[in-house]
Every structure is written in structure tokens, then in C-alpha cells.
Amino acid sequence: MLVIGNGRLVTRDPAVPFYENGAVAMDGGTIVRVGTAEDVRREFPEAEYIDARGGVIMPAFINTHEHIYSAMARGLSINGYNPNGFLEILDGMWWTIDRHLTNEQTRQSARATYIDSIKNGVTTVFDHHASFGEIHDSLFAIEDAAKELGIRTCLCYEVSDRDGMDKAKEAVMENAAWIKHALADDTDMIAGMMGMHAQFTISDATMELAAANKPAEVGYHIHVAEGIEDLHDCLKKYGKRIVDRLYDCNILGSKTLLGHCIYVNPHEMELIKETDTMVVHNPESNMGNACGCPPTMEIVHRGILTGLGTDGYTHDVLESYKVANVLHKHHLCDPNAAWGEVPQMLFEGNPQIANRYFKKQLGVLKEGAAADVIVTDYIPLTPMDASNINGHILFGMTGRSVVTTVCNGKVLMKDRELIGIDEEKVMAEVRAEAKKLERSING
Numbered sequence: 417m418l419v420i421g422n423g424r425l426v427t428r429d430p431a432v433p434f435y436e437n438g439a440v441a442m443d444g445g446t447i448v449r450v451g452t453a454e455d456v457r458r459e460f461p462e463a464e465y466i467d468a469r470g471g472v473i474m475p476a477f478i479n480t481h482e483h484i485y486s487a488m489a490r491g492l493s494i495n496g497y498n499p500n501g502f503l504e505i506l507d508g509m510w511w512t513i514d515r516h517l518t519n520e521q522t523r524q525s526a527r528a529t530y531i532d533s534i535k536n537g538v539t540t541v542f543d544h545h546a547s548f549g550e551i552h553d554s555l556f557a558i559e560d561a562a563k564e565l566g567i568r569t570c571l572c573y574e575v576s577d578r579d580g581m582d583k584a585k586e587a588v589m590e591n592a593a594w595i596k597h598a599l600a601d602d603t604d605m606i607a608g609m610m611g612m613h614a615q616f617t618i619s620d621a622t623m624e625l626a627a628a629n630k631p632a633e634v635g636y637h638i639h640v641a642e643g644i645e646d647l648h649d650c651l652k653k654y655g656k657r658i659v660d661r662l663y664d665c666n667i668l669g670s671k672t673l674l675g676h677c678i679y680v681n682p683h684e685m686e687l688i689k690e691t692d693t694m695v696v697h698n699p700e701s702n703m704g705n706a707c708g709c710p711p712t713m714e715i716v717h718r719g720i721l722t723g724l725g726t727d728g729y730t731h732d733v734l735e736s737y738k739v740a741n742v743l744h745k746h747h748l749c750d751p752n753a754a755w756g757e758v759p760q761m762l763f764e765g766n767p768q769i770a771n772r773y774f775k776k777q778l779g780v781l782k783e784g785a786a787a788d789v790i791v792t793d794y795i796p797l798t799p800m801d802a803s804n805i806n807g808h809i810l811f812g813m814t815g816r817s818v819v820t821t822v823c824n825g826k827v828l829m830k831d832r833e834l835i836g837i838d839e840e841k842v843m844a845e846v847r848a849e850a851k852k853l854e855r856s857i858n859g
Contacts, residue, residue, distance in 0.1 A: 418442045418825060419460050420789055421453040423468025424796075426805050427781040428475050428763055434802040440473060442787035445604075445824040450781050466820060466830065468791045472813075475779050476539035476788035476823060477733045478766040481675050481696040481725025484543050484558060485514050487525035488850040489728075495858050502643035502705055510546075511578065516856045517547035519557040524849040526561035527842055530569075532731035534834065536815030537790040539568055539823035540770050540778060542673070542696075542725070544611055544637055546574035551586045555594040559606060565837060566828050568788070570773050571598075572611025572637045575626055577619050584622045587611075592629040599633060604786075605824060607773040609673070612638040615658050616649035623665045634773075635671025638662070641679035643707050659684035668693045671772055675725070678702060678710040685711075685718050694721045694769050697761060699740040701727035709747040712740075716757045723765040724758065732815030737762050741810060759806040787825035792817040 418441070425438025427450060439456035441449040441463060449456050457465070494512055499505045517525075522545070533541055547554045555571045562569045571594060575587040588610075595608035610630040612618055615638075618626075630636070641647055641658050650658045659680060662668055668691035677695050680688075688695065697712045716722050726736050737758055744754040767779025776786040794813050821829040828835060 417460055417463035418466070418787075418822070418827070419456055419463040420466045420468060420473055420791060420820070420822070421457060423471045423473040423791060424800055425450070425781070426472060426474035428767075429780050429782040431782075434805065438473060440781050440789055442789070442822070442825045445787050446776070447781060447783055447785045447787050449783065466791070466827070468820075469793075470795050471819065472792045472794050472808075473781075474790060474792075475767075475781050476790045476821060477537050477762070478540040478723075478770050478779060479533065479538050479726055479731070479733055480542045480673065480723035480766050480769050481698055481727055482529065482541050482543045482731070483545070483728030484526045484529045485517060485522065485546050486510065486728035487528045487846075488521065488853050489513055492854060492857075501645075502707055503645050505705055511548075512857060513853070514546040515548045515579065516853055517549045519547070519550045519554055521849045521853050522547045522550070522554050523557040523561050524846045526558040527565065528846045529731060530561055530565040530567045531834065531837075531839065531842065533567060534565065534821050534828045535818065535832070536732040536734070537792070537818035537821055538731060538733060538815075539788045539790075539821060539828070540570075540774070541567060542570045542637070542770070544572060544574055544675070546576070546613070548579045548583055551583060551590050553590075555590060555608075556597070562606065566823050566826050568605045568774065568823060570607035570609060570770075572609040574611045574613045575622060576613035576617040577622055578613070578617045581622070584618075585625060588622070588626050588629050591626070595631055595634055599631065604775050607634075609634050609637040609671075609773075612636055612667075614639040614642065614646050615661055616646045620665075623667070627666065633671075635669050635673065636667050637673045638667065638675065640674040640677050642676040642702070643705075644679055647679045657681065657684055659687050663687050663691070670694075673769065675727070676702065676707070676710060677712075677715065678708045680711065682714075685715055685720065688715075689718050689720050692721070694723065694772070696723040696725040696769070697740065698725045698727035698729070699736055699743045700729040703739070703743065704729060709743060713744055713748065713753055713757055716760065721765055721768055722761050723769045724761040733762060734809065734813055734815045737810060759810075763806075787822060789822040790818050791820035793819050
């Protein structure tokens with residue numbers, strides 16, 4: 417039994433959204449009581465107790481689009497890399513990295529990413545993986561890191577024809593093996609999807625192979641219209657827009673997650689809405705790659721389930737919250753834009769997306785929900801209540817405001833110290849593999 421108390425408690429439960437001095441009690445992986453600090457401590461006097469010291473207690477964060485394989489790109493200089501446009505960024509940087517990744521480097525990349533996630537209060541990660549240097553068992557290498565660090569994760573492998581049909585088939589089979597493994601698991605800590613890169617690198621034959629090896633219980637995780645080149649390719653090859661092609665290939669649906677959706681029109685949005693397909697927005701990546709600003713505000717207004725991801729650009733979802741907030745104001749020349757839509761994506765959309773794959777309710781502190789809880793050191797200098805929580809988070813916190821992270825009832829970090837893991841040793845091993853990767857790329 418674990419109790420966290422003596423802090424401003426943000427529940428994300430509409431019934432009781434805020435306690436001035438609250439506490440949450442957890443038994444195993446489940447929340448059993450939420451209330452005032454006095455009441456909860458009185459009910460569970462013998463429980464292990466974590467004192468929030470007046471900070472903010474709230475549900476742990478969810479990241480609905482990550483790229484673990486990009487972890488070792490930080491500071492990496494690739495000989496001859498001087499991109500002119502999005503396709504050259506993909507081929508010159510990201511595909512170059514993934515073509516050299518070994519399973520050990522994938523595992524170490526996952527350890528680094530999950531450690532950063534924990535430090536930023538993220539306990540559920542949807543990852544979209546690629547390692548064409550070593551495909552077989554690569555998702556299981558990521559699972560090793562997730563289990564070691566105690567993170568909840570939904571994985572897929574990025575199917576693509578870009579390195580030939582043999583590797584495309586191997587990628588499909590890696591997804592199929594992982595999905596089978598995840599569906600048989602009863603911990604509610606892992607899940608699987610059929611990953612796809614983007615329609616412009618996937619032939620009809622590969623689409624059919626993926627469909628033939630995808631169980632009905634899961635959907636697809638695919639980049640959509642991230643660059644204008646993707647749209648041009650689809651129009652030229654198939655005479656239709658991207659979402660139309662995905663619809664015709666039976667890829668859309670309630671378990672499918674579309675990343676980016678920058679170059680989609682109202683007709684495509686309607687297809688996404690009608691099929692109850694999910695979308696995830698990645699503002700910093702879109703800006704950094706000069707891909708453009710997606711019509712995310714319209715997508716949200718149409719009632720499409722939309723989440724917020726980081727695309728590997730950062731592991732701090734609050735950073736993405738801040739950027740999305742100003743991006744859409746700037747793009748639309750509207751100071752009122754994004755105030756409600758972006759926190760809706762992060763605090764409502766991400767949990768709803770995650771709960772299409774994980775059974776226990778995520779993103780809320782209430783009885784019966786998952787025991788995923790964080791504590792920040794933020795103590796407001798102005799009044800804080802249920803009406804202005806998001807404003808305090810947006811302007812007063814960053815991911816590194818998090819001091820304590822709990823996932824599935826297990827304390828992963830306390831007072832900014834990782835629990836049960838030798839961080840210094842792990843990061844030394846990560847650095848060693850990062851050096852090997854750099855040498856293999858640059859010779």
C-alpha cells in the first residue's frame with residue numbers, strides 16, 4: 417500500500433477535479449482512494465507514505481507518439497548530411513541511423529528514452545520503432561528495457577519498402593510476433609500495433625501482407641501527410657489523397673493511430689471522423705523539419721480523437737504542450753487559439769487513445785484507475801483551483817518539475833532519484849553503444 421499526500425491534488429476526474437490538500441492511496445497497480453490528505457492518511461495509517469511537500473500531485477503523463485530509435489541522434493553529426501527538404505532529412509539522418517542499429521543499440525536507446533520519460537513524468541509510451549540494421553526481435557529488445565524500468569508501453573515496427581521487399585516482410589513478421597506476444601500478456605503493461613512508416617514507402621503488396629498478419633484486436637500506427645511529398649506521391653501513383661488510400665486499404669478504424677496529418681483536407685478529416693480513427697499531433701517535430709503546421713484545431717473541432725506526441729524530438733510532453741499552444745496561435749493569427757484544444761489533447765485525448773489498448777483507466781486519479789501518479793515541486797504564487805489548473809501547468813511547470821514518478825503502483829523515481837536502477841551504470845552502457853553507432857555510420 418502506498419499513499420502520496422500533502423499536495424494540491426489534480427485528479428482529472430470531472431466529479432472532483434481538485435483537492436487543495438489531497439492524497440491518493442494505491443494498492444498494487446490500482447488506485448483505491450482519493451480524497452483529502454487527512455481522510456486518506458486516517459484510512460491507511462500503515463501505508464508507505466510519500467510527502468508531496470505542498471507540490472502538485474496529478475496523473476502521470478502519456479506520450480502517444482515516440483521514436484526510441486532516435487535516442488542516439490542527439491549531437492550526432494553524419495558525414496555529408498546537409499538536407500534540402502523533408503525527404504533528405506529522412507534519408508540522410510533517420511533512415512541512416514536505423515539502417516545501422518543493432519538490437520543492443522535499440523535496447524540501450526529504449527533505456528535512455530524510458531529514463532528520460534520517467535524524469536519527465538511520462539509512464540505510458542506509444543513507440544513507433546525502426547531498426548533496419550536488425551529487425552528480428554527488435555521490439556522484444558525494447559520490451560526488455562520497459563520491464564527493467566517499469567514503463568507501460570505500446571510498441572510497433574515501422575513497415576516500409578524503402579530497403580527492399582525482404583526487409584518489408586521481416587518488419588511485418590516482427591509486428592505480428594510482437595502483437596501475438598502482447599495480446600497473450602496479462603500485465604496490462606504492454607500492447608502492440610501494426611506499425612507502418614508512411615504510404616509513400618509502402619506498396620499495395622506490402623499493405624496486403626500487413627493486413628493478412630494483423631489480428632483484428634489491434635490497429636495500425638502510421639505517419640500520414642507529414643510532408644507535402646507524401647501527398648504528391650499518393651496523387652501521382654494512385655490518383656487519390658492519402659486518407660482515401662488508407663480507407664481503401666482498410667487501415668482506418670478505432671484502433672488506428674495517424675501521426676501528424678499536416679496535409680489533409682476537410683474530406684479526409686471527415687473520413688477520419690466517420691471511421692473513429694485517432695490522430696496524434698507532434699508540433700516540435702513538424703516545426704523542426706519545416707514540414708508545416710497541421711490543421712489540428714479543425715481536426716479537434718470536428719470531434720476527432722486527437723492526442724499529443726513528441727515524435728522523439730523531446731521526451732517532455734509539457735514542452736510539446738507549450739510549443740503547440742504558441743504554434744497554433746501564431747499560425748492562425750488568433751490569440752484565442754489552442755487554449756482549450758491542446759490541454760484537451762494532452763489530458764483527455766492521450767488517455768482515451770491509450771485506453772483503446774490498455775484495460776485499466778489511465779490519465780485520471782480515481783478509484784479503480786491505474787496507479788500512475790506524479791508529484792511536481794511546483795508551488796503556485798497565485799491562487800490555484802479547478803478552473804485554472806491548465807494555466808498553472810502551462811506557465812509554471814516543465815517536465816523536469818516532476819520529482820516523483822509512480823507507474824502501476826511502483827515508485828520509479830523519488831525526489832528525482834531513480835529507484836532500483838543504477839542510472840550511472842546504465843548511461844555508461846548507453847554511451848558505449850552510441851559511440852559504436854556513430855563509428856558504424858561515419859566509418
